[in-house]
Amino acid sequence: MTAPSAECRAILNRISAYLDGELNATACAAIEAHCATCAHCAPIVDGLRRTVGLCRDAGGAPLPDEVRARAREGIRRLLEGRK
Secondary structure: OOOHHHHHHHHHOHHHHHOOOOOOOHHHHHHHHHHHOOOHHHHHHHHHHHHHHHHHOOOOOOOOHHHHHHHHHHHHHHHHHHO
């Protein structure tokens, strides 16, 4: 597979807004047309679309305390590493 083009990078920079329904119809159509023919972007967009759907379907299920503690510890370590 070839490296992503400048158009691919532009598409992927807007993918979150696209999946969240924040783009206008013209922008959405451009992304969909690109992904219909791009072997690089199509699987990325499809995978992210499925991931977003799974997260939305999960609803507001509370995180187990152990998972919450590990996440907070990881975030703390990341923030300390930036100092």
